Each structure stands twice: as C-alpha cells, then as structure tokens.
Amino acid sequence: MLSAHDVFSTKITWSREISRLIDKRCVSCHHEGGSSFALTTFEQARPWAKAIKEEVLERRMPPFGAVKGFGDIRDDQALTQDEIHLISDWVEGGSPEGDPALLPKNPHSEIWTRTPAKSGAELIVDGSLTLKHAIAVVGIRPASLTEGSSVKVVAERPDGTVMPLLWIYKYKPEFDRTYYFRAPLNLPSGTKIESFPSTAGAISLVARN
Numbered sequence: 001m002l003s004a005h006d007v008f009s010t011k012i013t014w015s016r017e018i019s020r021l022i023d024k025r026c027v028s029c030h031h032e033g034g035s036s037f038a039l040t041t042f043e044q045a046r047p048w049a050k051a052i053k054e055e056v057l058e059r060r061m062p063p064f065g066a067v068k069g070f071g072d073i074r075d076d077q078a079l080t081q082d083e084i085h086l087i088s089d090w091v092e093g094g095s096p097e098g099d100p101a102l103l104p105k106n107p108h109s110e111i112w113t114r115t116p117a118k119s120g121a122e123l124i125v126d127g128s129l130t131l132k133h134a135i136a137v138v139g140i141r142p143a144s145l146t147e148g149s150s151v152k153v154v155a156e157r158p159d160g161t162v163m164p165l166l167w168i169y170k171y172k173p174e175f176d177r178t179y180y181f182r183a184p185l186n187l188p189s190g191t192k193i194e195s196f197p198s199t200a201g202a203i204s205l206v207a208r209n
C-alpha cells in the first residue's frame with residue numbers, strides 16, 4: 001500500500017538540491033552545537049520542512065537582524081528568488097529525500113574551514129565618538145550590544161548632514177554578522193558617530209584596509 005507520505009509531486013530532492021542549499025546558507029548556525037537546532041541531515045530537516053518554507057518565504061531566515069532601508073546595507077546573505085522557489089517547491093512536493101548516493105561528498109567543508117574575511121582596522125563606538133581622522137568605512141557590526149536592544153547608528157558630518165548607518169532590531173547575539181555597505185562611506189574628520197539609545201552598548205566600524 002502506498003501512504004500519502006510516498007506520493008511526491010516534485011523532482012527536487014533533499015539529496016540532490018536541498019542538502020547543498022541548506023549546507024551553504026543555513027548550516028553555519030543550524031548544526032549540532034551551533035546557535036540553533038541542526039539541519040544537517042534529512043532526518044533532522046524533514047520535521048522542519050513546513051517551517052523552513054515559511055521562514056524563507058517570509059525572508060526571516062537567514063536572519064538579517066536589522067531594519068531594511070535604514071543605511072545603505074547590502075544583504076549579502078539573503079537567498080535568491082530561485083533558491084526560495086527551490087525550497088518552496090521541495091516542501092510543497094512532499095519534501096522527498098531522493099537517493100542518498102547523491103548527497104554532497106564533503107558537506108560543510110566550506111563552512112568549517114572558512115576563516116573570517118580579512119577586514120581592516122575597527123573603531124569601537126560606545127554611545128558616540130567624533131572622528132579625529134577621515135576614514136573610509138566598509139561595514140559595521142555589533143561589538144557588545146545588550147541582547148534584545150534596538151539601536152540606530154547615524155553619522156553626522158561636520159556640515160550638519162546626518163546619514164543613517166544601521167538600525168539593529170532586537171539584537172540577538174546568535175545572529176551576529178558584519179553589515180557591509182553597498183559602497184564605502186567616506187567620513188571626514190570631525191564626523192560624529194552616534195548610537196540611539198547611547199546606553200545600548202558598543203558597535204564597531206570596519207575601516208577599509
């Protein structure tokens with residue numbers, strides 16, 4: 001007898017496509033001992049299939065952790081539309097496992113061996129700071145923010161113009177990342193970097209090498 005479980009209406013399988021996609025985009029956090037539950041095997045991922053589809057369709061996963069449109073930030077970890085369709089079609093088609101022989105030979109090798117990208121000097125801003133030298137800033141990251149805090153960071157140039165840099169929303173340490181700007185920001189000496197509220201903790205500006 002065939003159970004409803006065995007009726008798949010998609011050719012997309014865990015073994016061929018989905019394991020590779022999850023490995024590349026999700027497993028850095030979702031592994032045994034990681035910041036969230038493991039999604040490294042079909043057995044682990046299968047019960048989460050519906051939730052996975054929902055999280056990626058709503059663009060809640062992978063997490064951005066900041067408010068879009070405040071600051072000229074590049075969402076370099078977001079899934080492409082094609083990747084979202086792939087996951088969604090797999091789940092709607094019954095999330096089949098497929099042939100385990102097609103699993104990647106070396107899963108997670110990329111993630112476990114990845115060393116942090118080389119970045120330039122960092123400037124810690126705890127509340128506010130006035131630049132003594134001009135700098136080109138390529139990114140910004142939480143340095144020691146209080147968990148759960150929401151903080152807006154702006155730059156006020158000496159001519160009085162105010163530029164939004166980043167708005168972290170309900171900070172979660174497990175979502176930690178560096179937010180890169182679409183283009184480096186040239187901030188002249190005398191620019192004042194400010195966080196609101198100033199008591200939320202420190203952020204770090206990543207300068208160009």
Ligand code: HEC
Pocket residue numbers: 022025026027028029030035036048051052055056061062063079172174175176
């Ligand atoms: C930066 C780390 C990180 C990445 C990358 C990430 N997640 Fe998550 N994910 C989390 C954390 C932490 C939670 C726990 C819930 C929370 O705090 O919001 C979570 C929760 C979830 C949940 C449960 C949501 C719920 O409560 O029902 C699903 C499903 C999920 N993630 C899927 C994914 C998928 C699929 C990807 C890749 C496309 C992904 N995640 C990438 C950190 C991450």
